[in-house]
Amino acid sequence: MFNRNRIREPLGDRILLLVIYVLLTALMLTVLYPLLYIFSSSLSSPKAVVSGQVWLLPVELSFKAYASIFNSSQLMLGYYNSIVYTVIGTLINVAFTVLLAFPLSQRGFGARHVVMVLMIITMFFDGGLIPTYLLVKELHMLDTRWALWLPGALSVFQVIIARTFFQTSIPLELQEAAKMDGCRDTRYLVSIVLPLSKPILAVMTLMYAVGHWNAYFDALIYLRSESLFPLQYVLRNVLILNAADPEMLANTATRLRDQGFEQVLKYALIVVACVPVLILYPFVQKHFVKGVMIGSLKG
Numbered sequence: 001m002f003n004r005n006r007i008r009e010p011l012g013d014r015i016l017l018l019v020i021y022v023l024l025t026a027l028m029l030t031v032l033y034p035l036l037y038i039f040s041s042s043l044s045s046p047k048a049v050v051s052g053q054v055w056l057l058p059v060e061l062s063f064k065a066y067a068s069i070f071n072s073s074q075l076m077l078g079y080y081n082s083i084v085y086t087v088i089g090t091l092i093n094v095a096f097t098v099l100l101a102f103p104l105s106q107r108g109f110g111a112r113h114v115v116m117v118l119m120i121i122t123m124f125f126d127g128g129l130i131p132t133y134l135l136v137k138e139l140h141m142l143d144t145r146w147a148l149w150l151p152g153a154l155s156v157f158q159v160i161i162a163r164t165f166f167q168t169s170i171p172l173e174l175q176e177a178a179k180m181d182g183c184r185d186t187r188y189l190v191s192i193v194l195p196l197s198k199p200i201l202a203v204m205t206l207m208y209a210v211g212h213w214n215a216y217f218d219a220l221i222y223l224r225s226e227s228l229f230p231l232q233y234v235l236r237n238v239l240i241l242n243a244a245d246p247e248m249l250a251n252t253a254t255r256l257r258d259q260g261f262e263q264v265l266k267y268a269l270i271v272v273a274c275v276p277v278l279i280l281y282p283f284v285q286k287h288f289v290k291g292v293m294i295g296s297l298k299g
Contacts, residue, residue, distance in 0.1 A: 050260035065268035101162035
């Protein structure tokens with residue numbers, strides 16, 4: 001039976017709620033439609049894309065653009081390089097961040113306030129691009145993978161979030177009990193703190209991984225060998241400079257290219273570049289909101 005005594009919301013509140021839903025729906029469609037258009041265009045025939053027939057769903061379904069992409073050795077090498085940069089770079093970032101954030105969260109570390117002030121200063125002032133380049137050059141890291149890993153080994157912002165998480169989410173009594181049992185700081189960090197810090201570790205992993213996957217400027221500055229170029233650098237050459245890999249067009253008839261195959265190819269490249277991040281996000285999504293909210297508290 002329905003509850004006849006249920007309190008009805010005032011008309012003004014219902015109208016306001018309706019307006020909010022309409023605005024949020026419009027915002028969602030504004031963000032979603034370009035993504036759907038790119039995906040549909042990548043699966044459509046070049047003729048349909050050039051003539052403007054594609055607006056929501058694929059027209060004249062075709063996988064030729066994706067076949068051309070995966071036949072390109074340049075693109076596959078860029079894919080491999082980006083995976084290497086992302087996996088190893090994220091491991092370095094998370095490890096350095098935790099190793100710095102954990103001591104800063106300990107009340108027994110007397111210099112933690114001085115270190116925090118020095119770190120925060122670097123968020124507003126840095127040496128600039130040229131001094132950084134000269135430093136990387138003097139360390140003999142030019143045209144090596146280390147040039148994309150070590151200069152950005154950690155983010156001060158992520159250190160602050162991780163430190164706040166350790167301070168607010170790990171009970172001090174837990175550490176005292178561990179010390180009474182003879183547990184050293186290293187064992188306490190590895191065996192107790194890290195297993196209890198999955199939310200913040202998931203947030204840091206996602207943030208760092210997305211940063212590495214989307215990065216191309218450091219490669220543009222420090223790398224010269226094509227064998228080291230990440231995927232985003234290759235995409236920059238294709239999407240901005242129109243320097244498509246000949247292998248991607250080798251098996252395509254000239255007439256098909258004239259009808260807009262290169263345009264379809266660009267859409268397919270964008271989709272292929274987004275797939276790894278879309279695959280990663282569901283695995284960390286359940287920890288993401290909790291880690292951001294707890295780590296954002298003032299500590």
